[in-house]
Structure formats: structure tokens, C-alpha cells
Amino acid sequence: xxxxxxxxxxxxxxxxxxxxxxxxxxxxxxxxxxxxxxxxxxxxxxxxxxxxxxxxxxxxxxxxxxxxxxxxxxxxxxxxxxxxxxxxxxxxxxxxxxxxxxxxxxxxxxxxxxxxxxxxxxxxxxxxxxxxxxxxxxxxxxxxxxxxxxxxxxxxxxxxxxxxxxxxxxxxxxxxxxxxxxxxxxxxxxxxxxxxxxxxxxxxxxxxxxxxxxxxxxxxxxxxxxxxxxxxxxxxxxxxxxxxxxxxxxxxxxxxxxxxxxxxxxxxxxxxxxxxxxxxxxxxxxxxxxxxxxxxxxxxxxxxxxxxxxxxxxxxxxxxxxxxxxxxxxxxxxxxxxxxxxxxxxxxxxxxxxxxxxxxxxxxxxxxxxxxxxxxxxxxxxxxxxxxxxxxxxxxxxxxxxxxxxxxxxxxxxxxxxxxxxxxxxxx
Numbered sequence: 001x002x003x004x005x006x007x008x009x010x011x012x013x014x015x016x017x018x019x020x021x022x023x024x025x026x027x028x029x030x031x032x033x034x035x036x037x038x039x040x041x042x043x044x045x046x047x048x049x050x051x052x053x054x055x056x057x058x059x060x061x062x063x064x065x066x067x068x069x070x071x072x073x074x075x076x077x078x079x080x081x082x083x084x085x086x087x088x089x090x091x092x093x094x095x096x097x098x099x100x101x102x103x104x105x106x107x108x109x110x111x112x113x114x115x116x117x118x119x120x121x122x123x124x125x126x127x128x129x130x131x132x133x134x135x136x137x138x139x140x141x142x143x144x145x146x147x148x149x150x151x152x153x154x155x156x157x158x159x160x161x162x163x164x165x166x167x168x169x170x171x172x173x174x175x176x177x178x179x180x181x182x183x184x185x186x187x188x189x190x191x192x193x194x195x196x197x198x199x200x201x202x203x204x205x206x207x208x209x210x211x212x213x214x215x216x217x218x219x220x221x222x223x224x225x226x227x228x229x230x231x232x233x234x235x236x237x238x239x240x241x242x243x244x245x246x247x248x249x250x251x252x253x254x255x256x257x258x259x260x261x262x263x264x265x266x267x268x269x270x271x272x273x274x275x276x277x278x279x280x281x282x283x284x285x286x287x288x289x290x291x292x293x294x295x296x297x298x299x300x301x302x303x304x305x306x307x308x309x310x311x312x313x314x315x316x317x318x319x320x321x322x323x324x325x326x327x328x329x330x331x332x333x334x335x336x337x338x339x340x341x342x343x344x345x346x347x348x349x350x351x352x353x354x355x356x357x358x359x360x361x362x363x364x365x366x367x368x369x370x371x372x373x374x375x376x377x378x379x380x381x382x383x384x385x386x387x388x389x390x391x392x393x394x395x396x397x398x399x400x401x402x403x404x405x406x407x408x409x410x411x412x413x414x415x416x417x418x419x420x421x422x423x424x425x426x427x428x
Contacts, residue, residue, distance in 0.1 A: 016041040016100055018090045020083045022064045023047060032058040035083070037090060039105065046102055049205045052086055054128050055079045057201060075132045117162045117207055120146060122198050134339035145191035152177050163199060163208040168220040171195070175223065185223045192222040230374050231381035232366070237262065239364040240357075254356035256314045257349075258375050264305050265396045266376030269350045273332040273342075278325040280315070283307055289398045303398045384409055
């Protein structure tokens with residue numbers, strides 16, 4: 001029922017044995033299992049939920065076996081070292097005990113892990129875990145939350161908080177402090193959700209008692225981000241489409257990449273950068289969103305886009321040559337980039353596109369602060385106003401559920417509501 005590697009037995013056969021194991025007693029669809037510390041003493045086994053900073057809290061059986069192999073590759077070599085350290089720490093605690101008992105072991109061992117209940121340390125550990133997974137953008141978000149929290153603690157002369165210290169009052173004070181420093185409400189919400197994720201994990205692993213959990217009904221409410229309308233009208237999109245840029249110029253490239261995003265179901269720039277010629281045939285462009293690919297791992301649903309004449313023209317102008325199946329379509333990334341390099345290159349392409357698309361918007365007398373995200377929102381809005389169903393839009397955007405799409409379109413609907421509301425007072 002439990003998967004663990006057989007390590008050399010301790011010299012004293014009556015001494016407790018210590019292993020980090022994969023708890024497979026509870027099956028799940030994703031086939032990911034919790035890592036647990038197993039202590040065996042006089043034929044009695046006890047299993048302890050543990051947190052190992054830098055190692056995923058759950059693993060597949062295959063990944064766990066890689067960690068236990070003789071010479072694992074990165075990142076499993078790092079995981080192996082950290083797992084071995086946990087086992088070594090437990091054995092050292094047992095070694096110093098005059099007589100073993102589970103109760104005394106629990107007190108000595110888990111008291112030695114007090115730093116694992118430190119929120120600052122937990123944020124940094126999770127940030128490092130995200131980096132190991134290649135999720136550098138999300139890791140950056142957790143780093144920003146940690147830095148903001150540390151500044152708040154330093155300014156208010158508070159010590160680093162443990163999980164039990166994160167109360168409704170604490171979170172409210174931190175929120176007020178961030179707002180006073182000019183932090184946008186949306187950013188406050190992101191940081192608080194990051195804290196909630198850490199506390200969710202702490203509650204799941206037993207490091208935080210459920211009654212101490214500060215989020216939920218009747219407790220702390222995370223500020224909702226303001227859903228600001230970021231879509232252009234068809235008339236405004238037409239101005240960009242018909243904008244005459246000098247052939248081969250930065251404006252020309254920015255216009256085309258923005259239009260490619262808009263015409264390709266609002267594809268974001270990371271997915272544009274990752275497109276390969278094998279994703280394109282004579283009639284369609286088919287791709288999996290990077291965001292979805294990371295979250296779901298299985299049952300991935302591809303987004304299929306008609307390969308229109310407009311999209312073909314953009315690929316012909318800016319696509320890499322020669323057009324080999326495995327070649328990247330656009331010269332944004334290069335092969336074998338690290339996650340950090342990929343993020344930096346995508347950001348660079350996005351920033352350059354934003355710079356020149358804003359110039360184009362100004363020349364076209366478009367007053368909105370247009371950027372690449374406007375292409376995605378504009379696609380969704382135009383589809384909605386063209387009579388497309390919510391299900392069709394959700395499928396086209398690659399959303400995993402309709403609720404996400406409903407929230408996405410909420411601010412767009414308000415404009416329509418205002419127009420109809422004016423009809424109520426036409427008697428004036």
C-alpha cells in the first residue's frame with residue numbers, strides 16, 4: 001500500500017526504522033500521493049505528514065522512484081538530497097533519545113521543525129518549489145508578496161509571523177498598510193491569495209488547525225480586483241488593422257503581432273512565442289495553452305483556430321525560415337531556453353509590442369491605454385456582441401469552466417446594461 005525504497009537497516013534491529021515514503025492508501029485520479037515520514041518500532045508503524053521545502057508535497061510513483069534512484073537527474077537529485085536530510089534529522093532525534101516512544105519523538109522532532117510554521121520561510125520555500133517546476137512567473141508573484149509582507153513587518157516592528165499569527169486582524173492591517181502605500185487593490189488581492197495558498201497547505205498538512213484558518217465565510221475577505229474593461233470596439237480594431245506602417249518597421253511588427261493575438265482566439269504572447277510550425281496546417285492552428293498544460297497535465301483540450309488569410313499573411317511576413325515542423329514560428333524565443341530565459345524573452349517581446357501599439361493607437365486617435373491584453377479581451381467582446389454563446393467563447397479562450405468566462409465578460413456586459421438603462425428615461 002505504501003511505496004518506499006528499502007534502505008540499509010540500522011545496526012540495532014530493535015531500534016526504530018525511518019523512511020520517507022509515498023502514501024498510496026488513498027487513490028486519486030491524478031495518481032499523486034503525499035510524502036510521509038514512516039517510523040516503525042516493535043512492529044508498530046506511524047506515518048507523519050511532512051513538508052520538505054523545495055520538494056512537491058505530492059508526487060507520482062514514477063517521480064518518487066526517480067528520487068530514490070542511485071544517480072537521479074535534476075530536479076530529482078535535489079529532491080533526493082532533501083528527502084535524505086529529513087530522514088537523517090529524524091534518525092538524529094531518535095539517536096539522542098534515552099528510550100524511544102512515539103509520543104516523545106513527535107514532541108522532539110516536530111518542535112525542531114518550528115521554522116516550517118514561519119510564514120516568511122514558507123513563502124520562500126514555495127517560491128523555490130515553483131522555480132524548480134519552471135513556473136518562474138508565479139514564483140515572482142510569491143516573492144513580491146513576501147517582500148511586501150516583510151516591509152510591513154519591519155515598518156510596524158512586528159516579528160516574523162507563524163501560521164497561527166495570521167488572523168483576520170493581521171490580514172486587515174496588512175491590507176490597510178498596502179493600500180496606504182499606493183498598492184492597487186488587484187495586487188493586494190493577489191498577495192492575499194498567495195498567503196491563502198500557503199495556509200491551505202499548512203492546514204492540509206496539519207501545521208495549522210482548521211479553527212485558526214482566517215479565510216472563509218464570516219472571516220477575512222480578500223479584496224476583489226476591479227474588472228476594468230480592456231476591449232476595443234470593432235471600429236477601433238479596424239483602425240489598427242488598416243494602419244499603414246512602414247514595411248519591416250517596429251510599428252509594422254507590433255501591429256501584426258497584436259492582430260495575430262486578436263485573430264487567433266486571443267492567444268497570449270507566451271503561447272505565440274511557443275508556437276511551432278507543427279501546430280499549423282493548411283486550414284487550422286492548433287495549440288495547448290501553456291497555463292492549461294501546467295495545471296491539468298492530462299485530458300488537455302486543444303484550441304483550434306481557423307487559419308485565415310490574415311493570419312497566413314502575418315506568418316509569411318514574420319515567420320522563421322526554413323519552415324520545419326519543430327521550428328518555432330516567430331523569432332521570439334530560441335531553442336533550449338531555461339524557464340527564466342523564456343519569461344524574460346516573452347516579456348521583452350510583449351513590452352516592445354506594447355510600446356509601438358500605443359503609438360499606433362495614438363496616431364489612430366484611440367484614447368484607451370491599449371496593450372497586448374486588449375487583443376484577448378477584444379476577441380471575447382466581439383464574439384459576445386456577435387451573438388456567440390458563452391460556451392463557444394469559453395471553449396475558444398481555453399477556459400476550464402464557464403464561471404471564468406462569465407467573470408471575464410462581466411465588465412463588458414455592464415456597458416450594454418448602461419445603454420439599455422438610458423432607454424428607461426427617454427421620456428425626458
